[in-house]
Amino acid sequence: MFYKEGMNIEIEALNKLFIEMGKNNKSLDLPLVELQDALEEIDANRNKLYSEYEPQGQINAFYHNGEFYFAPAYLKEKLGINEKQIRSIWMQRGLTETYINRNNQVDYKVIKKNKRTFRAILVKKHALEQLGFDFS
Numbered sequence: 001m002f003y004k005e006g007m008n009i010e011i012e013a014l015n016k017l018f019i020e021m022g023k024n025n026k027s028l029d030l031p032l033v034e035l036q037d038a039l040e041e042i043d044a045n046r047n048k049l050y051s052e053y054e055p056q057g058q059i060n061a062f063y064h065n066g067e068f069y070f071a072p073a074y075l076k077e078k079l080g081i082n083e084k085q086i087r088s089i090w091m092q093r094g095l096t097e098t099y100i101n102r103n104n105q106v107d108y109k110v111i112k113k114n115k116r117t118f119r120a121i122l123v124k125k126h127a128l129e130q131l132g133f134d135f136s
Helices: 011-024 030-044 072-093 125-131
Strands: 061-064 067-070 099-101 104-106 109-113 116-123
Touching: 030 072, 030 125, 061 109, 061 116, 067 072, 072 116
Parallel strands: none
Antiparallel strands: 061 067, 067 116, 099 104, 109 116
């Protein structure tokens, strides 16, 4: 690489440098950045968090039995065309819980609050703690 310019750069060293920079630069990790952004938005707008009382209008998240859940409709709106890929990566990394529904792996389950049922995506406690969020 760059042989004509008189530079001799080892590809393996360049690859190691890229990986090390990726570990230090969280902005390269789009799924983690998107999770943090969504959590920050919920934290700033707790009036759309269904905890003890049902919010007026749109429900973006739930706090149910000591667990934090996203509403799938909120993530679809927030993540846009990347929603399925990002949610899949969250499942693979163990940031959200994985369930089996009709022999398919999914990241949502049905929860009941005040005799109403909702689909909800559970964010694991370790992910919330790692990013510094507490919705209790």
